[in-house]
Amino acid sequence: MSKLSFRARALDAAKPLPIYRGKDMPDLNDCVSINRAVPQMPTGMEKEEESEHHLQRAISAQQVFREKKESMVIPVPEAESNVNYYNRLYKGEFKQPKQFIHIQPFNLDNEQPDYDMDSEDETLLNRLNRKMEIKPLQFEIMVDRLEKASSSQLVTLQEAKLLLNEDDYLIKAVYDYWVRKRKNCRGPSLIPQIKQEKRDGSTNNDPYVAFRRRTEKMQTRKNRKNDEASYEKMLKLRREFSRAITILEMIKRREKTKRELLHLTLEVVEKRYHLGDYGGEILNEVKLNRPEKEMSTTPSSLHNGNHHKVQECKVKHPHHSSLKEEVSDVVRQKKKYLKKPKIECVVTPQQPSAEPLPVINKSDIKQYDFHSSDEDEFPQVPSPVSETEEENDPDGPCAFRRRAGCQYYAPRLDQTNSSYENSELAELDKLRFRHCLTTLTIPRRCIGFARRRIGRGGRVIMDRISTEHDPVLRQIDPEMLNSSSSSSQTLDFSSNFSRTNASNKHCENRLSLSEILSNIRSCRLQCFQPRLLNLQDSDNEECTSRKTGQTVNNKRVSAASVALLNTSKNGISVTGGITEEQFQTHQQQLVQMQRQQLAQLQQKQQSQHSSQQTHPKAQSSSTSDCMSKTLDSASAHFAASAVVSAPAPSRSEVTKEQNTSHNNINGVVQPSGTSRTLYSTNMALSSSPGISAVQLVRTVGHTTTNHLIPALCTSSPQTLPMNNSCLTNTVHLNNVSVVSPVNVHINTRTSAPSPTALKLATVAASIDRVPKVTPSSAISSIARENHEPERLGLNGIAETTVAMEVT
């Protein structure tokens, strides 16, 4: 017993217990009582039931005998298993299937009535059967329906008649019987049912209420984490389901419409048959009378229209009526495009000499469309275009109408996609939507700030906006623009601040100085003529203009002047938001750049003369592209040079279209489009990047530094949004100084690697596109080069740009 003084250790479930059996068993007297160490486990029974006689007896019996004794069994109420009619009741046999029984969950409810007839009902049935035939199941169905239709309030006979699809007399008989029986019924229903809970909680303790719903949240200790996730999943599921519902509804509508159409067709055929119109003559007559309607029916698919946009844009520019101001424009401040250049560009490419005639545009429409579509792709991305299209339902002569028998292609997704791939590029699109000082070619006049959109069918829509500068702008004579005065001049001239979008309609012909001034103010330089000389001066002004432009941008006062310059050579400067710091740095850079550009330009001018048209176009496009995509001026230079160089011989032809496109691009706002074109060309042509860059620069110079600059500027603003504020700043700078922008870009690149890299990348992208546009091999080569850097990555791009600068 002394061992008892030791406290036995607690029983450890993880500790092996040796098992002793039979003769090995130690004398239990040696064993220590373990009552303390091993706590008595509860039986799990209710206490008072544990003490029940029969249980205790059974337990003790088991402990004594180690097995149950008959007499020690707990007594239970008797059960009999002698229902002698069982076999009659349960008829038939059931063969056990070989397979395991698997039941389909929703297979169970066969439409059998829940009500079961009793002998009382049988009496009635027998009585009724004397007069008419009624089967038990029929009767049960009737009662079942009556029961289920009535709650505490019984169904009226009228309602019963609606419920039951039977003979009136039968209904009456059954109904009366049912009402009587129901009234005598003790329960709430003839179909016995478990009592339902009531919401007021009065039934909480009613023992006859069972199977209450678990309204309270089940305690899910272990599942708590899942709950949240599953809740969200449920939400998501719900959303998706509702979406599915919407889709289904739309499908429903569509199918209905289809059916209608079918019916109508059928009707038409019938009518024709009656009229004897077997040859379809009458039908054709009728059809001819209503072409317009068909047009209206054509889906307002945005993309489809894009191809045509450019053409129409050009055409439309002259029509002021089509110009609309959009409130939405203000909202989308970032999206501004320069529409000006396009028209002119179109014209110019074909005919360098001169004036971008709408007629020309028409002829080239398809080609232009192509380019324009490229350009437009960016704007398409944002998709506001489409909206606007719808809003401005074209009227009058410019209205786009589908021509019977003419196939319209779907939007070219490939290009758009490529543009999108660069998120930066996508942002560039936004810039396009800026309002710019715009000059129209045909009624040669400045229409103030406007932005170009491409509407359905490729019509170009000018959204005009009223600005403070309007009075000044009105005074601008497009002819003033024509003067091939360098941008610097314009800048000086309009020292106010407004920069002119000197959109050189044909080459450098027209630059409206006042416009330039206004543009300067707004930091959007749109028009320019190829003069690199004024760089420094312009820089200063640019600074101011940049600031203003920045503010403007911030305010989102879309005082962007869209210069619709037909001049292929002239680039249009677009305003972009730039920070002052950037601006300054850019200025310096720009100065350098300008100088370089000048040199290049001079060199190139010679060559350009031949392909002036193409060059300017290319330049503008390239510059604009470069600018827009990448803030870097270098890229712009490259692009420009590439354009210029490439165009030389073949450009005249190829460039026509391209030029036109470029010209459109002139707005610089549109650089994206040009860039795309360049891109395509790049694809085709492989050239050394450095060369291309040089070429670009040269071209810029040829056309006019101004042009280049504006293009750069315009492009830059686009890029600016893309890149952060810094980038935007640089863009502004570029814009301000026509020549300088390039320098600025370069500087920025060198100085700030990361932003520059971005810019470069964007530029490269734009450049690539440009080459695509330009048919000329040189351009394409340049473009390729540009492309390569892009592919390589930002670094690669930067390198390429640097090379370009050097050149």
Next chain:
Amino acid sequence: MAEGMDVSEGCRLPVLRRNQDNEDEWPLAEILSVKDISGRKLFYVHYIDFNKRLDEWVTQERLDLQRVQGPRKEAKTPTKNGLPGSRPGSPDRDTKRKLEVVSPATPVPAATETSPASVFPQDSQDSSDGAPQAPRMTGSLVSDRSHDDIVTRMKNIECIELGRHRLKPWYFSPYPQELTALPVLYLCEFCLKYGHSLRCLQRHLTKCDLRHPPGNEIYRKGTISFFEIDGRKNKSYSQNLCLLAKCFLDHKTLYYDTDPFLFYVMTEYDCKGFHIVYFSKEKESTEDYNVACILTLPPYQRRGYGKLLIEFSYELSKVEGKTGTPEKPLSDLGLLSYRSYWSQTILEILMGLKAEGGERPQITINEISEITSIKKEDVISTLQYLNLINYYKGQYILTLSEDIVEGHERAMLKRLLRIDAKCLHFTPKDWSKRGKW
């Protein structure tokens, strides 16, 4: 009659009862209810310290009116409404319940009512005066006072006809109230739908083509099959099953719906179909319970089916890789059955252990638990109950005495029905991951 007047609800007195050995006894009983049928008084008596399933209606002749104890502790009657639980020092609800058993319900059902059915609602209303408290949402067994309702303490169904069997319910079951006055409640053997007359059942059978429980068969060996029924997907069957089960399970609650439960119904096949022999009810996702309710219908009791059912529940747990334990409280029969199963299962393992390399065989409690899926606590309690654990020479040992071994071997000879794990086709579902049941 004067004496009869004295005997009211709550009185205690010896009542004549015939025991299993056909001997007359006069155990003390409590009058729970009195009713008057055509001038004859009937008393519903609960024999103290006997299970409620033996409660019955007795005539006045069986009462020993000489030894009537008046309703005890009148003051305690309000406890009926569930307030006494806070008695200090008492292991709460157990004491509470005890008190309430002792002190009958205050609400006196209109004793003169001829229809017992009409008696009940008043009762239930009265009893709901106390702070209405919904029972816990988990589990299917009730251990709180909602069970103390006088209504639920009395059997309300006289007889149930199920297939070829006539069952005398043991406890209250919330079948539709209008059916409780019937001498016999007719159930469809296969879908368990209730009808109030044989004719109804006949009519029903013309429309019901079910011949097996409406679930998936997950086990079959010989004539024994198990079906799994989802309480959410198959509500009407699950509810009917619960109503029937409640007739034989005192602590079962039908308060809430059957959604969170799976029902495993064991059937015995014959040419008429799969007769529901047993059913157990099992629930997923709770505190280690692998069984919520388990029941062998009375006609099939004492044939080893109960143990088979338990074994099956542990087989499922093995597949799930968990240990499990039955939900509490256990009934007396439940305790005996489980103890018997645990004992046999554990002894089987212990005796199967062979000495290795001269070493005495040994095993940990955890190992036993893992092998058998019996929860550790149940293993310990069984070892304790069998008195196998001893403390010897500074460590615990398990001793298998001769009589234990013999008793076990004898018992195993009788245990012919076993679950064959190979016949089980069961893939556990992770209910926790699919949200709520």
